[in-house]
Amino acid sequence: MARVYDVTKGKDYYGPGGGYAFFSGRDGSRAFVSGQFDEAGLIDDVRGLSSSDYLGLKQWEEFYAKDYKKVGLLEGRFYNKQGEVTEEWKQLQRDISAAVKEQDTQDSEKKVFPPCNVEWTKEKGTRFWCTAKSGGIARTWIGVPRKLFYPGRDERCACVRDTGSPSTDPGASSNRGDLDNPHLKQYQDCPPDSFECWNKAK
CATH class of the missing domain: 3.10.120.10 (Cytochrome b5-like heme/steroid binding domain)
Incomplete structure (x- = not known):
C-alpha cells in the first residue's frame, strides 16, 4: 500500500x-x-x-x-x-x-452461536449437526441446529444452546437457552430438539 x-x-x-x-x-x-x-x-x-x-x-x-x-x-x-x-x-x-x-x-457471535458441522453427499443431501466442538468452538453444551440470519448477510447454520438462561439476559428464569433469539429459525422437517438435521437430496 x-x-x-x-x-x-x-x-x-x-x-x-x-x-x-x-x-x-x-x-x-x-x-x-x-x-x-x-x-x-x-x-x-x-x-x-x-x-x-x-x-x-x-x-x-x-x-x-x-x-x-x-x-x-x-x-x-x-x-x-x-x-x-x-x-x-x-x-x-x-x-x-x-x-x-x-x-x-x-x-x-460465534462463541454464542457456533457454526454447525456440515457434510453433503449426492445420495443423501446435506447434514447439519452439533457436537461439543464445532466451528472451532469448544464448549460444555452441544445445542441444536438453527438457521441464523441477519439483514444483509447470508444465512448460516448455528448450534444453539437449548438450556439455561439466554445469553442476552443471564439472570432470566427461562430454561430455553438462546432458542428464543429473534434471529433464529428452525430447519424445515427437522425435529426441534434434535442435534442434527437433514436437507434431503432431491
Missing part, C-alpha cells in the same frame, strides 16, 4: 525470474487479495473490496513490516510528494478498521 521495502533478502522471490517478481517496482496491492497477477490486476486501487480482503491487506502489510525493512513511500494514490497521507489512505484505514470491528463482532 505505497510503502517501499528492501526485499534483497527475498531476491529469489522478488528478483528477475522470481515467482513474485511482478510485485517489484510497483504498488500492486489489490493483487495480494484478488490473486489477479496480470497488468490489469497489479494495481493500487483497493476500493470496494470485501471485509475479508481488507483484513488480508492488513495481514500482508504486517508481514512486510516484520520481515523487510521499509525504505520509502510511493508518491501517488496514498502519499503525496511530501510523504503526507492522502484522503484515499484515510479511507483505506477506515475500511480496514471497519473490517477488524466486523471480525471481532463475528468472533463474539
Whole structure:
C-alpha cells in the first residue's frame, strides 16, 4: 500500500525470474487479495473490496513490516510528494478498521452461536449437526441446529444452546437457552430438539 521495502533478502522471490517478481517496482496491492497477477490486476486501487480482503491487506502489510525493512513511500494514490497521507489512505484505514470491528463482532457471535458441522453427499443431501466442538468452538453444551440470519448477510447454520438462561439476559428464569433469539429459525422437517438435521437430496 505505497510503502517501499528492501526485499534483497527475498531476491529469489522478488528478483528477475522470481515467482513474485511482478510485485517489484510497483504498488500492486489489490493483487495480494484478488490473486489477479496480470497488468490489469497489479494495481493500487483497493476500493470496494470485501471485509475479508481488507483484513488480508492488513495481514500482508504486517508481514512486510516484520520481515523487510521499509525504505520509502510511493508518491501517488496514498502519499503525496511530501510523504503526507492522502484522503484515499484515510479511507483505506477506515475500511480496514471497519473490517477488524466486523471480525471481532463475528468472533463474539460465534462463541454464542457456533457454526454447525456440515457434510453433503449426492445420495443423501446435506447434514447439519452439533457436537461439543464445532466451528472451532469448544464448549460444555452441544445445542441444536438453527438457521441464523441477519439483514444483509447470508444465512448460516448455528448450534444453539437449548438450556439455561439466554445469553442476552443471564439472570432470566427461562430454561430455553438462546432458542428464543429473534434471529433464529428452525430447519424445515427437522425435529426441534434434535442435534442434527437433514436437507434431503432431491
